Amino acid sequence: MTKIYIPLDMAAVAMGADRLAAAVAEEAARRGQQVEIVRNGSRGMLWLEPLIEVETPAGRVGYGPAKTKDVASLFDAGFLAGGAHPLNIGVVDEHPWMKRQNRFTFVRCGIIDPLSVPEYEAHNGFKGLKRAFEIGSAAVVEEVAKSGLRGRGGAGFPTGIKWKTVADCAPGQKYVVVNADEGDSGTFADRMIMEGDPLALIEGMTICGYAIGGSKGYVYLRSEYPVVAKVFQAAIEKAREAGWLGKNIKGSGFDFDVELRIGAGAYVCGEETSLLESLEGKRGIVRAKPPLPAHVGLFGKPTVVNNVLSMATIPMIMEKGAQHYADLGIGRSRGTMPLQIAGNVKYGGLFEIDFGIPLGEVINDIAGGTRTGRPVKAAQVGGPLGAYVPQSLFHLPFGYEEFAATDSLIGHGGIVVFDDAIDMSWMARFGMEFCAIESCGKCTPCRIGSTRGVETIDKIRNGQDVDKNIELLKDLCHTMKFGSLCALGGFAPYPVESALRHFPEDFRKSALEAAE
Amino acid sequence: MAGAAPYSDERAREIIAAHMGLEGPALPILHALQAEFGCVPESAVKEMAGALNISRAEMHGVVTFYHDFHSAPQGRHHLKICRAESCQSMGAEKQANEFLARHKLDWGQTTPDGSLTVEPVYCLGLCAHSPSALYDGEPIGLVDAETLDSLVEEAKGK
Numbered sequence: 001m002t003k004i005y006i007p008l009d010m011a012a013v014a015m016g017a018d019r020l021a022a023a024v025a026e027e028a029a030r031r032g033q034q035v036e037i038v039r040n041g042s043r044g045m046l047w048l049e050p051l052i053e054v055e056t057p058a059g060r061v062g063y064g065p066a067k068t069k070d071v072a073s074l075f076d077a078g079f080l081a082g083g084a085h086p087l088n089i090g091v092v093d094e095h096p097w098m099k100r101q102n103r104f105t106f107v108r109c110g111i112i113d114p115l116s117v118p119e120y121e122a123h124n125g126f127k128g129l130k131r132a133f134e135i136g137s138a139a140v141v142e143e144v145a146k147s148g149l150r151g152r153g154g155a156g157f158p159t160g161i162k163w164k165t166v167a168d169c170a171p172g173q174k175y176v177v178v179n180a181d182e183g184d185s186g187t188f189a190d191r192m193i194m195e196g197d198p199l200a201l202i203e204g205m206t207i208c209g210y211a212i213g214g215s216k217g218y219v220y221l222r223s224e225y226p227v228v229a230k231v232f233q234a235a236i237e238k239a240r241e242a243g244w245l246g247k248n249i250k251g252s253g254f255d256f257d258v259e260l261r262i263g264a265g266a267y268v269c270g271e272e273t274s275l276l277e278s279l280e281g282k283r284g285i286v287r288a289k290p291p292l293p294a295h296v297g298l299f300g301k302p303t304v305v306n307n308v309l310s311m312a313t314i315p316m317i318m319e320k321g322a323q324h325y326a327d328l329g330i331g332r333s334r335g336t337m338p339l340q341i342a343g344n345v346k347y348g349g350l351f352e353i354d355f356g357i358p359l360g361e362v363i364n365d366i367a368g369g370t371r372t373g374r375p376v377k378a379a380q381v382g383g384p385l386g387a388y389v390p391q392s393l394f395h396l397p398f399g400y401e402e403f404a405a406t407d408s409l410i411g412h413g414g415i416v417v418f419d420d421a422i423d424m425s426w427m428a429r430f431g432m433e434f435c436a437i438e439s440c441g442k443c444t445p446c447r448i449g450s451t452r453g454v455e456t457i458d459k460i461r462n463g464q465d466v467d468k469n470i471e472l473l474k475d476l477c478h479t480m481k482f483g484s485l486c487a488l489g490g491f492a493p494y495p496v497e498s499a500l501r502h503f504p505e506d507f508r509k510s511a512l513e514a515a516e
Numbered sequence: 517m518a519g520a521a522p523y524s525d526e527r528a529r530e531i532i533a534a535h536m537g538l539e540g541p542a543l544p545i546l547h548a549l550q551a552e553f554g555c556v557p558e559s560a561v562k563e564m565a566g567a568l569n570i571s572r573a574e575m576h577g578v579v580t581f582y583h584d585f586h587s588a589p590q591g592r593h594h595l596k597i598c599r600a601e602s603c604q605s606m607g608a609e610k611q612a613n614e615f616l617a618r619h620k621l622d623w624g625q626t627t628p629d630g631s632l633t634v635e636p637v638y639c640l641g642l643c644a645h646s647p648s649a650l651y652d653g654e655p656i657g658l659v660d661a662e663t664l665d666s667l668v669e670e671a672k673g674k
Contacts, residue, residue, distance in 0.1 A: 009640050010641065010642065010655050011638075011641070011644060011645055011655075011657060013654075013655055014640075014642050014645055014648060014655035014656055014657035015645060015657045015658070046644035046645065047644065049645075182641060183638065183639055184639065185600035185601040185602045185603075185639045185643060186601065186602045186637065186639075186642070186643045187639075187641070188641035188642070188643060188644075191641040223547075223584055224596075224629065224637060224640050224641070224650070225640075225641060226650075226653045226655075227655070259538075261543065261544065262543070262544075262547055263543070263582075264543060264546065264582035264583065264584035264585060265546070265582055265583030265584040266581065266582050266583060267638060278543065279540050279543075280539040280540040281541060281542025281568070282542070282578060282579055283577055283579065283581040284581060284582075285581075297579040299539065299540070340643065340644075341644065342602045342643030342644050342646065343589075343601070343602040343605035343606065343643060344606055344646075345644070348643070348644025348645070351645050371606070372606075380601055384600065384601055384638070391640060406566060414643070416602045416605055416643065417600050417605065418605045419605075422605065423605075427601070427604070430601070430604065434638065435598075437638075438638075440581075
């Protein structure tokens with residue numbers, strides 16, 4: 001029986017993985033070949049999706065991107081034994097893209113059957129939780145703090161401090177909430193880990209619950225991710241059946257359960273306090289802080305709110321020890337960052353590496369430059385609220401402080417590349433328009449500022465009092481940045497200001513055209 | 517969506533009751549109602565307000581806050597086209613505008629025969645395969661004009 005892997009990852013499905021899996025099964029049956037098709041997560045080499053992997057004595061040999069029309073020729077070429085074929089990329093682990101990475105959070109993603117508890121355990125799964133039970137909850141909090149892990153959702157707040165704050169609250173109902181509302185353009189790491197290694201997230205949440213003294217966890221998932229919802233719900237049930245969730249987990253005396261909740265298409269619900277309001281069944285309107293969710297969170301109880309990646313990294317930190325993680329990275333950016341390489345690139349995908357890699361190396365080397373073949377003009381790093389970074393800053397090493405020093409941010413690690421065909425005044429306008437559409441409406445700078453921002457950029461683009469309106473726009477950005485209640489209004493100026501700063505000519509084009 | 521059941525207060529009450537054991541049940545109920553009836557009609561909002569013991573105005577506020585919920589039935593099929601930055605880097609905005617113009621539609625509108633509703637979406641997490649779209653929950657990467665047009669035809673047929 002030959003084992004074949006075909007990803008169930010949404011990006012692979014979007015490129016025909018479901019149809020491919022059906023075609024492979026059919027062709028194998030027709031030829032009387034015994035095969036077992038495992039639907040795994042993605043390896044992250046998304047330009048090769050759907051990527052078929054075949055288990056051979058030499059290792060897992062990859063074929064991609066494979067279409068249903070290639071299936072017959074793959075069988076003819078003896079791909080079940082790793083045979084030569086134009087789509088053959090060799091042993092996947094030996095591929096240069098894979099070898100350059102330091103897979104930590106994504107160590108199992110694409111390797112195992114995401115819904116097999118035994119396979120998860122065979123690949124060191126639940127070792128972190130077992131160790132947590134051994135060392136006790138206070139030591140777990142300390143371990144997380146010592147690792148230097150910062151929230152991977154974008155804000156970069158130290159995870160250990162957050163956990164300690166909740167752990168120190170008086171005993172009683174406490175909650176673990178995972179923010180899986182990954183709404184930023186150019187980000188898909190949360191989606192990939194939840195599709196490819198969902199048990200890691202479940203294990204991370206359980207460790208967190210144990211550390212803080214909470215028995216209930218919620219995952220708030222955006223509705224745009226239908227494949228995740230299916231896979232993750234199934235993973236919860238598998239974990240429960242195997243005794244890794246529920247009452248008295250593996251005889252530890254600790255009870256913990258996880259519930260999946262689906263959002264309803266509101267970007268602002270990715271902001272932690274809006275997310276809590278939404279979970280409670282209200283409008284997703286931000287709360288003023290303080291009180292922090294760590295003190296007064298879900299249903300008024302102390303709550304840890306962590307991003308998917310932060311939580312899914314916890315089991316590995318517990319397994320390998322805090323020091324192992326703390327030793328990676330640069331400055332105060334410890335560990336690894338799963339970079340999401342997207343937009344106009346040749347080789348898009350998920351690339352996990354220690355903090356500190358220069359942005360330009362990622363874009364020009366790893367991503368192979370633009371798919372259109374035109375020169376790179378800019379990269380938007382950290383989602384729709386992130387700054388546009390020009391070529392002149394491509395030497396920047398990936399790190400929270402390093403990016404902040406140039407008024408940029410790394411956010412969730414998403415990198416969207418643009419070629420020179422892009423008009424930055426249009427992208428700035430789009431940034432403001434997006435904020436206007438998605439604003440929850442609670443605070444004036446965001447609600448009204450974003451709409452006025454669109455109008456002002458329109459005037460600039462029409463060549464109307466350009467200098468005066470650029471000044472006005474800068475002033476408006478300043479007000480939004482410092483006057484908004486949450487990051488939606490507060491960060492919306494980043495793309496606008498960076499576009500103005502680095503690409504001023506794009507805002508004067510229409511004025512020049514109008515003058516001619 | 518295809519196969520939506522006609523609305524009845526009785527069925528709405530059953531759906532609501534089935535979720536009342538949850539903490540903060542409003543969103544799960546709304547998703548279940550919309551899955552059943554294809555939308556969340558005003559009568560269902562009234563039923564929910566009663567069950568959750570909040571005012572109708574407050575319940576109305578919740579339903580209308582979220583892009584996903586609709587008060588009236590939409591087209592039998594749904595096409596969501598991504599217009600976020602990553603897709604824009606590969607020309608999605610121009611492609612979408614031309615598509616809408618070809619079919620005389622605007623964002624959020626349904627074709628005159630009621631077969632297809634076209635909505636914008638801001639990221640599907642398929643950013644390495646920009647531009648992308650979602651048709652009745654099925655993701656599509658590297659979407660082009662031909663694919664978009666074929667979906668309009670496909671929706672018509674069913």
